[in-house]
Amino acid sequence: FLLQQTQGTIFPAPNFNPIMDAQLLGGALQGISCEKDVLIDILTQRCNSQRLMIAEAYRDMYGRDLITDLKENLSHHFKEVMVGLMYPPASYDAHELWHALKGVDTEEKCLIDILASRSNMEIFQMKEAYLTQYNTDLQQDIDSETSGHFRDTLMNLAQGTRMEGYADPSTAAQDAMILWEACQQKTGEHKNMLQMILCNRSHQQLWMVFQEFQNISGQDIVDAINECYDGYFQELLVAIVLCIRDKPSYFAYRLYNAIHDFGFHNKTVIRILIARSEIDLINIRQRYKERYGKSLFHDIKHFASGHYESALLAICAGDAEDY
Numbered sequence: 001f002l003l004q005q006t007q008g009t010i011f012p013a014p015n016f017n018p019i020m021d022a023q024l025l026g027g028a029l030q031g032i033s034c035e036k037d038v039l040i041d042i043l044t045q046r047c048n049s050q051r052l053m054i055a056e057a058y059r060d061m062y063g064r065d066l067i068t069d070l071k072e073n074l075s076h077h078f079k080e081v082m083v084g085l086m087y088p089p090a091s092y093d094a095h096e097l098w099h100a101l102k103g104v105d106t107e108e109k110c111l112i113d114i115l116a117s118r119s120n121m122e123i124f125q126m127k128e129a130y131l132t133q134y135n136t137d138l139q140q141d142i143d144s145e146t147s148g149h150f151r152d153t154l155m156n157l158a159q160g161t162r163m164e165g166y167a168d169p170s171t172a173a174q175d176a177m178i179l180w181e182a183c184q185q186k187t188g189e190h191k192n193m194l195q196m197i198l199c200n201r202s203h204q205q206l207w208m209v210f211q212e213f214q215n216i217s218g219q220d221i222v223d224a225i226n227e228c229y230d231g232y233f234q235e236l237l238v239a240i241v242l243c244i245r246d247k248p249s250y251f252a253y254r255l256y257n258a259i260h261d262f263g264f265h266n267k268t269v270i271r272i273l274i275a276r277s278e279i280d281l282i283n284i285r286q287r288y289k290e291r292y293g294k295s296l297f298h299d300i301k302h303f304a305s306g307h308y309e310s311a312l313l314a315i316c317a318g319d320a321e322d323y
Helices: 018-030 036-043 048-062 066-073 076-085 089-102 108-117 120-134 138-145 148-159 169-185 188-200 203-217 221-228 231-260 266-276 281-292 296-303 306-316
Strands: none
Touching: 018 036, 018 048, 018 066, 036 048, 036 076, 036 306, 048 066, 066 076, 076 266, 076 306, 089 108, 089 120, 089 138, 089 266, 108 148, 108 231, 108 266, 120 138, 120 148, 138 148, 148 188, 148 231, 169 188, 169 203, 169 221, 188 203, 188 231, 203 221, 203 231, 221 231, 231 266, 231 281, 231 296, 266 281, 266 306, 281 296, 281 306, 296 306
16 A cells, blocks of 8 residues: 555755765865765765765775764764664664663663664664674574563664564454553563563464454553553553554654653664654654644754754754655
């Protein structure tokens, strides 16, 4: 269906010339004052694979690394956006997870955002990138930096072993019953069953399970989880459910929270915009507008400023009527 098609805001640029782009970037970065508008015009208007070709041309031309030059010439959040655009998607996920795990404080919300929303293939590639970039195993790091049932659930997600495409109506009612019992009993064993089902059943299967859960309990699964559990374990379970139901809605909700609840949590906004820019950012924008009345564009404009704002808005893109 056309409706089901996910859509990004960034596409391959037509008439792409990496050598010319590399030259323009070199000029912009080497100038007495860095020409930030040129950087925005080029890097937000090329798709990721094109940016990687520009970086290669840049290295051939100047004998230097484009990411290093961006880091040296830019600062603060604007730097994070421009550098973030230069990572391949799996490397960007790995980079974000590494910082979330190895920072002064573990950033649980970042772990939740990434691991609850990625496909088996994305998780596999992200683990490979993590190993290559940091010479350590993602699952080992999750194991040592998190704890309890939150850790068990993250570890399960990081295996990337969710069933694909499979659905069996006869076991959906059983699964729903187990989930319902887990919300009543709350023992360690029940928590374990709960996360096993949510992490390993296929999306199609879980759609049926959630429907059955509603029939059995008269309650929506998200409300039940919120009522019975707390802390990051609860947040992670809810994120998994929301991502299975409608990923763009989940990210719209996360963006809204990041923009409004934390006085603009820059890291989250940057990460979601970059990570979803070639996947479903148009859908996320639509859900945002439907649910919150104001457009994502409007809210970013309201909170961000300067070149940082321009870069975010360029990634967010959209037509005048969205604002």
